[in-house]
Amino acid sequence: MTGHLLSTRDLGRDEAIALLDTAEDMSSTQRRSVKKLPTLRGRTVVNCFFEDSTRTRISFELAAKRLSADVVTFTARGSSVSKGEGLQDTAQTLQAMGADGIVLRHPASGAAAVLAASGWTHAGVVNAGDGTHEHPTQALLDAFTIRRRLHGEAARGHDLAGVRVLIVGDILHSRVARSNLWLLTALGAEVGFVAPPTLLPTGIGRWPATVATDFDTALGARPDVVMMLRVQRERMADAFFPSVREYAALYGLSEARAAALPERTVIMHPGPMNRGLEIAGAVADSARSAVLEQVEHGIAVRMAVLYRVLTGSDDPASGAVTGAGASA
Ligand code: NCD
Numbered sequence: 001m002t003g004h005l006l007s008t009r010d011l012g013r014d015e016a017i018a019l020l021d022t023a024e025d026m027s028s029t030q031r032r033s034v035k036k037l038p039t040l041r042g043r044t045v046v047n048c049f050f051e052d053s054t055r056t057r058i059s060f061e062l063a064a065k066r067l068s069a070d071v072v073t074f075t076a077r078g079s080s081v082s083k084g085e086g087l088q089d090t091a092q093t094l095q096a097m098g099a100d101g102i103v104l105r106h107p108a109s110g111a112a113a114v115l116a117a118s119g120w121t122h123a124g125v126v127n128a129g130d131g132t133h134e135h136p137t138q139a140l141l142d143a144f145t146i147r148r149r150l151h152g153e154a155a156r157g158h159d160l161a162g163v164r165v166l167i168v169g170d171i172l173h174s175r176v177a178r179s180n181l182w183l184l185t186a187l188g189a190e191v192g193f194v195a196p197p198t199l200l201p202t203g204i205g206r207w208p209a210t211v212a213t214d215f216d217t218a219l220g221a222r223p224d225v226v227m228m229l230r231v232q233r234e235r236m237a238d239a240f241f242p243s244v245r246e247y248a249a250l251y252g253l254s255e256a257r258a259a260a261l262p263e264r265t266v267i268m269h270p271g272p273m274n275r276g277l278e279i280a281g282a283v284a285d286s287a288r289s290a291v292l293e294q295v296e297h298g299i300a301v302r303m304a305v306l307y308r309v310l311t312g313s314d315d316p317a318s319g320a321v322t323g324a325g326a327s328a
Pocket of ligand 1: 055056129135138175176229230232270271272
């Protein structure tokens, strides 16, 4: 076992910057016509998705393939999980089959940590989203995207000191909000949350962030980044707001709200988007929107994470990334 990535809470500033810098190295290789590196040749990565996903699953799969790992992806539907097999038997089976890395998405908060501590497998574990708890690679790709927008190709080595990030919407159910809070604050950014009172978790007052319920007032403070969150209706057993129309009117990033923001404001969304609910389609497609950059950078960031978890190194200068075998 060489390590795990379970949470951004245990990433310090320097460690986070080192990971983002490794992702920069990975990203520079992704502009070549042949994108594949030999770095993880002979290693096996298994993507276990016990919860629905499109972009995260495909992104991890491409990241592992571009590092030449053997990669297998299975989803709960169509696997023995749908026959009632639990995490323990799945993990022990994968161990017996020789998995070196397990990328886990699971509806239970804490599932990745349980797997990493269990002894059921010696594989490095990467948390790809556990319930409403954390989604560390999403936060890393968000930080990478913000750093790129601010510093362009010269982003290497920078933290996010003084950058003001407003995170808006369904904070209660959002693992993206939690992972971003820990990572962004470790990098020196100032985080503000805005949501209807019913979508703020209890205890949020103890988080290192400002909390507000009026979106227009928060936008008036001209944040550098506005990160919209999906309304996660699949996690809502009750009605958390009176109507979709009212939510969009009070908390949606409409064209009018976006037009009032400075030109340099970066607009983000982790996807999948509810167009017309938390974000207007035209805003998501505008030049200020970094939504597709987030998707693109996700691959480089996940390559960096898999590299670190499977080799225990942040330093690809060994030649594995940039040297022989990496076709130009
Ligand atoms: C996020 C997730 O699954 O937590 N999506 C993603 O990974 N791209 C956010 C969401 O589902 O709203």
